Amino acid sequence: MNKIENLLEKCKEYAFDLDFNRAKQWKSEDDSRVLVGYMPIYFPREILHAVGAMGVGVFGGGDRKQIIKGDAYYQSYICHIPRSIIELALDKHMDHLDGFIFPSICDVIRNLSGIFKQLKIGRFVKYMDFPQNFLPEVGGKFYQDEMKHVLKYIKELNGVELTTENLNHSIELYNKNRRLIEHIYNVRQEFPWRLSIEDVYHVVRAGTVIPVEEHNEILEELCAIIDEDIGTPMDKIKVVVSGAFCEQPSIGLIKAIEEAGCYVVDDDYVLGSRMILTDIDSKSDNPLEAISNAYIYHSQYSSSIYDVHNPKEYRLAKIAKQRSADGVIFASASFCDPSLLDAPIFQNAFDKLGIRYIAFQYSENINQYKVIKEQVGTFSDSIKLWED
Numbered sequence: 329m330n331k332i333e334n335l336l337e338k339c340k341e342y343a344f345d346l347d348f349n350r351a352k353q354w355k356s357e358d359d360s361r362v363l364v365g366y367m368p369i370y371f372p373r374e375i376l377h378a379v380g381a382m383g384v385g386v387f388g389g390g391d392r393k394q395i396i397k398g399d400a401y402y403q404s405y406i407c408h409i410p411r412s413i414i415e416l417a418l419d420k421h422m423d424h425l426d427g428f429i430f431p432s433i434c435d436v437i438r439n440l441s442g443i444f445k446q447l448k449i450g451r452f453v454k455y456m457d458f459p460q461n462f463l464p465e466v467g468g469k470f471y472q473d474e475m476k477h478v479l480k481y482i483k484e485l486n487g488v489e490l491t492t493e494n495l496n497h498s499i500e501l502y503n504k505n506r507r508l509i510e511h512i513y514n515v516r517q518e519f520p521w522r523l524s525i526e527d528v529y530h531v532v533r534a535g536t537v538i539p540v541e542e543h544n545e546i547l548e549e550l551c552a553i554i555d556e557d558i559g560t561p562m563d564k565i566k567v568v569v570s571g572a573f574c575e576q577p578s579i580g581l582i583k584a585i586e587e588a589g590c591y592v593v594d595d596d597y598v599l600g601s602r603m604i605l606t607d608i609d610s611k612s613d614n615p616l617e618a619i620s621n622a623y624i625y626h627s628q629y630s631s632s633i634y635d636v637h638n639p640k641e642y643r644l645a646k647i648a649k650q651r652s653a654d655g656v657i658f659a660s661a662s663f664c665d666p667s668l669l670d671a672p673i674f675q676n677a678f679d680k681l682g683i684r685y686i687a688f689q690y691s692e693n694i695n696q697y698k699v700i701k702e703q704v705g706t707f708s709d710s711i712k713l714w715e716d
């Protein structure tokens with residue numbers, strides 16, 4: 329195996345390790361270390377890092393975990409991810425995680441946090457509201473209080489007090505992480521054949537379950553490789569995938585979109601790792617405020633956020649334009665209200681803006697996507713063959 333194959337293989341293993349073994353190993357090296365599972369979409373992992381804890385992204389079991397018990401907790405007309413998260417918990421895949429954060433994204437995740445509480449899974453369970461008010465003195469202040477609440481839980485477990493110096497250092501590490509991930513997307517915008525979207529997915533998702541220092545090393549090595557002229561271009565259109573921010577499509581489906589004739593030049597698959605769009609101020613006397621300001625002023629749009637003054641349809645249109653995409657694919661998890669309710673808003677705007685799109689639904693455990701592949705292939709051909 330050459331260097332890039334080695335790196336990618338390692339990331340693939342981390343990304344789909346349903347037992348979170350790397351995190352478990354990290355915790356075992358020091359008695360004071362704490363592991364905190366967080367559900368999609370976003371959580372400011374910097375604050376955990378600064379107090380000797382590590383955030384562990386919990387994205388469900390995908391197509392690698394058969395659901396038996398999880399179905400008993402939810403009615404049939406609900407998305408799949410909460411069932412597989414419960415299944416993982418009941419089958420003890422997450423026993424070494426000390427606590428759980430459920431970021432406010434939708435009612436399903438809120439209810440999931442309640443089930444975790446009822447079943448007494450973890451030493452703490454917090455449903456974390458993110459501000460829907462984007463005034464720093466209102467939403468920003470509220471967000472800082474929410475972060476302090478999380479820190480209180482960690483202190484109860486390991487006794488570690490937050491310091492400005494430590495948090496600024498953690499912010500620097502995550503700034504670097506975001507910059508390196510963005511570098512990969514920027515290279516792929518021009519040369520998408522250098523790294524497949526399947527590989528990008530493994531690399532970014534791996535970063536949610538391993539220490540940030542280790543992920544940064546992997547990213548640096550990978551960026552150096554893809555800065556070179558590698559791979560062979562193919563005749564494919566460029567697309568942006570939007571709507572798959574919570575329940576993740578199976579890797580087979582992620583791969584199928586590119587196999588059907590599309591280079592995916594942007595997506596919202598592991599949105600949390602790319603949620604903050606700029607560096608966070610790492611020299612502030614009040615780093616919690618710096619994190620909050622970054623969220624208020626520089627966070628990515630999402631269907632879980634109601635930001636009336638910053639319409640998301642135009643933000644997605646801007647991404648498609650900046651990435652020189654030929655079209656947009658709306659991929660929504662079945663029964664995902666936030667994504668499906670937004671879809672017509674996006675589509676109405678795109679009709680007016682002349683942006684081409686298709687839409688389909690998926691479920692994390694569905695491995696039959698022949699119809700989707702044909703749909704994507706037809707979309708790609710129609711753009712290639714009948715472009716103005």
Ligand code: SF4
Binds near residue numbers: 408436437575665
């Ligand atoms: S997939 Fe959609 S509906 Fe389901 S938990 Fe996630 S955001 Fe909520």
